[in-house]
Amino acid sequence: MKHPLAIFHGNESESRALADVVAHYCTCASTRLAGQACPVHAMAAFDQRAVDGLVFVRRTVAPYVRAEWRVPAKA
Numbered sequence: 403m404k405h406p407l408a409i410f411h412g413n414e415s416e417s418r419a420l421a422d423v424v425a426h427y428c429t430c431a432s433t434r435l436a437g438q439a440c441p442v443h444a445m446a447a448f449d450q451r452a453v454d455g456l457v458f459v460r461r462t463v464a465p466y467v468r469a470e471w472r473v474p475a476k477a
Contacts, residue, residue, distance in 0.1 A: 408450040412457040420446065420456065 429440040445452050
């Protein structure tokens, strides 16, 4: 069964960031002999839910990180 390709719903900078992460974690050299894409490429190409989740988290994480590391003022 052929899987549909995932559609990236992010902007250009998010697309570049995803490409950089995929390139960093790619293990295709070790799976090339098996004739398959590595798990990272397979996720980016076919797992729509994962790709949408990555875009969502990238857009919403900043306020949570700032709140987590906010140091309360000394009284």
